[in-house]
Amino acid sequence: MDMNEIKEIFFQECEEQLAELxxxxxxxxxxxxxxxxxxxxxxxxxxxxxxxxxxxLDDLVSFAHVFETTLDCVRSNKLEPxxxxxxxxxxxxxxxxxxxxxxxxxxxxxxxxxxxxxxxxEALAHGEAPAAAEAPAPKPVAAAPAPVVEKPPVNDEGxxxxxxxxxxxxxxxxxxxxxxxxxxxxxxxDLYAKGNEAVLLLRDxxxxxxxxxxxxxxxxxxxxxxxxxxxxFSWKLSVTTEKGEDGVRSVFEFAEWDCDLDIRTIExxxxxxxxxxxxxxxxxxPFDLSMLDEGASCAAGEEQAAENPAAAAxxxxxxxxxxxxxxxxxxxxxxxxxxxxxxxxxxxxxGQTIRVDLDRVDRLINLVGELVINQAMLSQSVVENDNNGxxxxxxxxxxLQQLTREIQDSVMAIRAQxxxxxxxxxxRTVREIADITGKSVRLITEGENTEVDKTVIDKLxxxxxxxxxxxxxxxxxxxxxxEALGKNPEGTVRLTAKHRSGRIIIELADDGxxxxxxxxxxxxxxxxxxxxxxxxxxxxxxxxxxxxxxxTADKVSDLSGRGVGMDVVKRSxxxxxxxxxISSKPGQGSVFTMSLPLTLAVLDGMVVTVAGQxxxxxxxxxxxxxxxxxxxxxxxxxxxxxxxxxxxxxxLVDVGRILNFRGTQANPVDGVALLVESEGGGQRALMVDAIxxxxxVVIKSLEANYTHVPGIAAATILGDGRVALILDVDxxxxxxxxxxxxxxxxxxxxx
Amino acid sequence: xxxxxxxxxxxxxxxxxRIGDQEFCVNxxxxxxxxxxxxxxxxxxxxxxxxxxxNLRGAVLPIVDLSLRLGMKAAEPTVRHVIIVAxxxxxxxxxxxxxxxxxxxxTDENIQPTPDIANEAEKAYARGILxxxxxxxxxxxxxxxxxxxxxxxx
Numbered sequence: 092m093d094m095n096e097i098k099e100i101f102f103q104e105c106e107e108q109l110a111e112l113x114x115x116x117x118x119x120x121x122x123x124x125x126x127x128x129x130x131x132x133x134x135x136x137x138x139x140x141x142x143x144x145x146x147x148l149d150d151l152v153s154f155a156h157v158f159e160t161t162l163d164c165v166r167s168n169k170l171e172p173x174x175x176x177x178x179x180x181x182x183x184x185x186x187x188x189x190x191x192x193x194x195x196x197x198x199x200x201x202x203x204x205x206x207x208x209x210x211x212x213e214a215l216a217h218g219e220a221p222a223a224a225e226a227p228a229p230k231p232v233a234a235a236p237a238p239v240v241e242k243p244p245v246n247d248e249g250x251x252x253x254x255x256x257x258x259x260x261x262x263x264x265x266x267x268x269x270x271x272x273x274x275x276x277x278x279x280x281d282l283y284a285k286g287n288e289a290v291l292l293l294r295d296x297x298x299x300x301x302x303x304x305x306x307x308x309x310x311x312x313x314x315x316x317x318x319x320x321x322x323x324f325s326w327k328l329s330v331t332t333e334k335g336e337d338g339v340r341s342v343f344e345f346a347e348w349d350c351d352l353d354i355r356t357i358e359x360x361x362x363x364x365x366x367x368x369x370x371x372x373x374x375x376x377p378f379d380l381s382m383l384d385e386g387a388s389c390a391a392g393e394e395q396a397a398e399n400p401a402a403a404a405x406x407x408x409x410x411x412x413x414x415x416x417x418x419x420x421x422x423x424x425x426x427x428x429x430x431x432x433x434x435x436x437x438x439x440x441x442g443q444t445i446r447v448d449l450d451r452v453d454r455l456i457n458l459v460g461e462l463v464i465n466q467a468m469l470s471q472s473v474v475e476n477d478n479n480g481x482x483x484x485x486x487x488x489x490x491l492q493q494l495t496r497e498i499q500d501s502v503m504a505i506r507a508q509x510x511x512x513x514x515x516x517x518x519r520t521v522r523e524i525a526d527i528t529g530k531s532v533r534l535i536t537e538g539e540n541t542e543v544d545k546t547v548i549d550k551l552x553x554x555x556x557x558x559x560x561x562x563x564x565x566x567x568x569x570x571x572x573x574e575a576l577g578k579n580p581e582g583t584v585r586l587t588a589k590h591r592s593g594r595i596i597i598e599l600a601d602d603g604x605x606x607x608x609x610x611x612x613x614x615x616x617x618x619x620x621x622x623x624x625x626x627x628x629x630x631x632x633x634x635x636x637x638x639x640x641x642x643t644a645d646k647v648s649d650l651s652g653r654g655v656g657m658d659v660v661k662r663s664x665x666x667x668x669x670x671x672x673i674s675s676k677p678g679q680g681s682v683f684t685m686s687l688p689l690t691l692a693v694l695d696g697m698v699v700t701v702a703g704q705x706x707x708x709x710x711x712x713x714x715x716x717x718x719x720x721x722x723x724x725x726x727x728x729x730x731x732x733x734x735x736x737x738x739x740x741x742x743l744v745d746v747g748r749i750l751n752f753r754g755t756q757a758n759p760v761d762g763v764a765l766l767v768e769s770e771g772g773g774q775r776a777l778m779v780d781a782i783x784x785x786x787x788v789v790i791k792s793l794e795a796n797y798t799h800v801p802g803i804a805a806a807t808i809l810g811d812g813r814v815a816l817i818l819d820v821d822x823x824x825x826x827x828x829x830x831x832x833x834x835x836x837x838x839x840x841x842x
Numbered sequence: 843x844x845x846x847x848x849x850x851x852x853x854x855x856x857x858x859x860r861i862g863d864q865e866f867c868v869n870x871x872x873x874x875x876x877x878x879x880x881x882x883x884x885x886x887x888x889x890x891x892x893x894x895x896x897n898l899r900g901a902v903l904p905i906v907d908l909s910l911r912l913g914m915k916a917a918e919p920t921v922r923h924v925i926i927v928a929x930x931x932x933x934x935x936x937x938x939x940x941x942x943x944x945x946x947x948x949t950d951e952n953i954q955p956t957p958d959i960a961n962e963a964e965k966a967y968a969r970g971i972l973x974x975x976x977x978x979x980x981x982x983x984x985x986x987x988x989x990x991x992x993x994x995x996x
Contacts, residue, residue: 461900704884750886796933797895797904802886806895806902814883814895814902 101142102195103446108135109188113515116184120177126166133162134348139187148194151187154205158183161212170215179211185519269300269331272339275353277325282349284320293326295342300332329357449545452505456692459495459502460789466495467810503690507542510588510597513552514539517586520556524563531570531581532563538588543595544690550667551597551687554660558599558683559584561657566603566681576678578602594711595689600682606675608632633673633681637661665821667691668804696788696817697765698809699779702752705815706779707788707807712820714766714774716782719743719759730756734764734776741766744827745778746818750802767820775824790817802826856946856972858979859926859939861909861917865979866939867946867972872928872984876942879923893919893938898927905936911987912967930988946979948972953981 115132118125140155161180164170172180186208189200274296278289296302305327312323332338336356343352470488514536525532567573567582574580587598608629615621615635627635636657664671669687688694688711696707697716717736724743725733733740743764747753757778764776788807791814793800804819856867882894882905891910895902905925909917917923917938925936953970969981 457900464897464900752884752886791900791902793895793902796902796935797885800885800887806883808897808900808902812897813881814897816883816885 098146100446101146102191104142105139105191108138109184109191110512110515111135112184112187113181113518116177116181117518119172120174120181124172129162129166129172130348133159133166136162136187139191143194146194150200150205151190151194154183154187154190154209157209157212157216158187161216164216176215179208179215181522183208183212185522188519269333270335270356271329271331272336273353273355273357274328274330274339275325275351276328276343277351278322278346279349279351280320280322282346283322285349287346287349289324289326292342292346293328296328296330296339299334299338299342300330302328302330304328325351447505452502456502456506459499460692463495463499463789464808464810464812466491468812471810499693503544503692506545506690506692508545508548509540509542510548510551510595511539513548513555514586514588516552517555517559520559521563521584524560528564529569530563530567532567533581533583535583535585536587537585541588541590541595542689543588543687544692546691547595547667547687547689550663554663554685555586555597555599557657557660559586562599562601562603562681562683566601566605568604590689591686594686597685597687598682599685600680602680605677605679605681606633606636606673607677611635630674633675636673637671691790693787693789694807694817695785696807697785698783698815699763699765700781700783701750701779702747702757704752705783705809705813706746707815707817708765708767708777708779709804709817709820710785712767714768717764717766717776719762719764719776721760724759732756732759734759736766736776741774741776742827743776743778744823746823747778747780749823749826767824775827777818777820777823788815788817854948856948856981857926857942858944858946859924859942861912861940862914864914865943865977866908866912866982867979868926868928868982868984870945872930874927874929874934877925877927879919879921879925879938881919890916896925896936898934898936901934903927903934903936905938906988908937908939912982913964928984930984933988935984935988946972946974948974 112132112135115128115135118128119132136155136159140152140159143151143155158180161170161183165172165176170176186200186205190205192198193200276289276292278287282289293304297304307325307327308323310323310325311317317323330339334341336354339354340347343350343354346352466488470492473484473488518534518536521532521534524530562584563582567584568576568578570580570582573582583602585598585600587596587600589596611632612621612627612635615632615638616623616625618638620635620638621627637660638658661671664685664687667687668691669685671683671685673681673683675681694707695710697710697713699706699708719734723735725735725740727733727742732743734743735741743759745756745759748756757780759778762778762780763782764778766774766776768774788809791806791808793803793806793816800816802819802822804817804822806814806816809815855870857870857873858865858867860866877898880896882896884894885892885904888894891907893905893907895904897903907917907919909915917940919938923938923940924942925938926942927934927936952972952974954973955970956965956968957971967982967987969983972979972981
């Protein structure tokens with residue numbers, strides 16, 4: 092593995108950390124004050140800084156450092172994470188993401204932006220932190236000492252490469268006293284598992300200054316109850332050091348996640364008092380409560396005392412041999428140990444992932460697709476050649492069929508990913524646009540863990556960004572206007588994902604002004620999209636915004652472009668096999684609903700016969716199937732026919748005629764009608780000759796070796812090995828409206 | 843002289859096939875495989891010479907009736923017909939012919955220019971004619987039969 096590969100892994104991890112960071116910050120923004128959330132946020136920035144340092148990515152390191160410093164203030168409760176603070180932090184997270192991308196792909200970031208943020212972050216760290224440490228001091232005074240801190244030459248990012256030392260502040264008011272720092276240090280077993288060593292940490296602390304140490308061994312169980320991989324000791328240290336609290340903290344920097352650590356500075360005159368007030372020296376730890384009891388009950392014994400030193404050595408896990416020795420002893424009778432070890436390995440197994448190249452997964456999916464087709468062909472030929480249907484071959488084939496179906500499902504599940512990353516990116520988009528437009532917007536996301544095929548996710552980001560921009564820029568009103576209308580000045584954009592009947596539904600709702608139908612209509616007339624006297628329903632007017640070259644914003648803004656937005660959105664959604672629709676209520680906002688297939692590789696379809704040909708109709712388009720009766724068919728005009736379904740009339744479309752499979756219209760009574768719903772919203776009854784059945788088909792591209800065929804979405808291979816065409820319902824319905832399917836195919840053009 | 847060098851210096855290899863009573867040949871380098879006839883699935887709105895598509899080990903392969911494409915009468919496919927799977931540009935096409943006769947190794951001197959009497963359509967695809975053992979074989983340029991299908995497929 093060379094350096095570049097390691098670097099690539101680092102960047103992949105960065106992406107995860109950034110996602111973690113953002114979701115943590117958003118949680119804080121929603122009022123979550125769980126210390127673990129703050130820790131997670133801090134950890135994310137810290138990890139990025141650490142990794143970036145290893146690769147010499149200085150820009151990233153310096154920014155991450157300032158960010159981390161400010162977060163540390165939040166973590167240690169010196170800085171209250173108010174909305175304003177979080178706003179700066181969220182922006183910082185965006186810049187951090189930009190810097191990471193710049194470090195990976197080259198390119199540059201807006202330096203003025205990162206510099207402004209560095210200043211803001213530093214102001215937060217400096218301005219608030221001393222005020223908290225020296226509570227009585229008024230703010231201006233507290234802020235004043237900041238410049239007094241001797242700073243080495245600062246680079247242009249404002250990064251100061253030495254740790255901030257708050258100990259210096261403590262010096263000033265109290266004259267020249269050296270602070271005493273009290274440390275409660277209780278390692279968890281993870282600390283040892285990661286190769287850290289309590290003794291070395293203690294040694295490092297002792298180097299800071301004069302130290303006294305007390306080891307708390309109360310938690311130590313008798314030897315036969317002891318789990319060799321557990322940590323039982325805790326230490327109470329007190330060290331008098333020039334470096335102060337922060338110096339001590341830096342010693343524990345890489346161990347703090349794996350231990351319970353409490354570091355505080357003790358004012359000299361109150362030492363006695365604090366000692367009295369101190370909590371019981373040892374806090375019971377949940378996982379070995381029982382052991383603690385057991386240990387206490389027989390703690391008095393003489394041998395116990397004798398065993399302690401040996402046990403201590405084990406707990407510290409100094410050498411592998413000792414661990415092994417004790418492990419073998421413990422294994423004989425310690426059921427508790429075995430149980431906790433099993434628990435540990437279970438915890439380690441949870442959430443394990445591997446990184447796999449996407450190409451490999453796709454290859455696997457293709458192969459499984461072939462397997463499914465092959466299996467279907469095999470069973471069909473066996474059925475044809477086998478008269479007594481009970482042979483062992485048949486039984487085997489049935490099992491094979493089940494297995495292939497299961498393999499297919501599992502392989503598809505590999506590609507399925509939660510939509511969360513895309514939704515998180517949208518949060519950033521909302522922030523940026525809200526900033527530029529001066530609107531106050533709150534993004535609410537629901538169903539982030541809804542899973543969908545990776546390709547769909549990747550292609551979803553762009554149209555979604557467009558739509559979010561539109562929603563904020565055009566949909567939401569300015570805060571003042573909202574207030575005047577009696578709405579919450581903060582606008583809400585709600586992004587929801589959910590599964591519904593084999594598709595994923597993504598909804599984008601805003602509580603803005605809704606679509607101004609008069610304006611849309613006028614614009615459409617001005618742009619010659621509709622006739623001036625056209626009589627349109629509200630729904631039809633709303634759908635006009637999906638036309639090319641349509642923008643109702645009076646002035647074209649940088650944000651939502653020049654009206655290329657919504658038609659591009661519609662096309663990209665359609666390219667994914669999806670549909671988009673809008674419903675809008677004036678004054679209450681608009682809802683865009685997108686319905687997308689869960690995967691682009693397989694499709695549930697109804698296999699039908701039309702003029703001797705086998706076709707597949709996507710099941711999602713079919714509303715119902717019915718057998719038309721002669722009395723229900725009504726001729727309309729020269730060639731149109733309508734079918735009456737429960738007292739409403741629906742145009743009848745002969746699929747065979749539309750696709751040119753036959754010259755004349757078939758008699759509807761001989762066939763079956765499929766009632767379909769197209770993206771335009773209208774219903775049509777598609778006439779087919781017969782229904783063969785329903786099955787899952789693997790989608791094959793026609794374009795690879797041929798060209799796009801109007802009316803046909805793709806091809807598939809059926810069980811008999813023959814190719815069947817998948818009907819493009821929307822195109823067929825559009826063709827039935829009079830827009831004929833385009834006849835000029837390239838191969839024809841060359842003849 | 844090794845095979846490869848011979849191939850380089852002494853012309854090229856062609857695959858000869860029969861349609862009706864005429865013989866044609868194409869460059870062997872563009873031929874992927876030769877397989878028997880299987881019924882094709884008809885395509886809507888396809889030109890008459892496109893018989894449809896078949897399943898070639900999971901890929902969808904269009905089948906062209908070469909006889910009709912060359913302006914002769916339409917083939918009536920039987921099990922004795924064969925499909926030449928050929929690479930044309932980025933795409934793969936199946937060519938329906940009556941039978942494949944043999945593989946020829948020819949040099950450029952063996953190829954005679956297309957006679958003047960040929961009409962425009964035939965001149966467009968015929969690269970020349972070969973006289974071998976008393977037979978007349980027409981050399982076809984596949985690229986001109988199916989030119990740039992991709993750019994026109996809007």
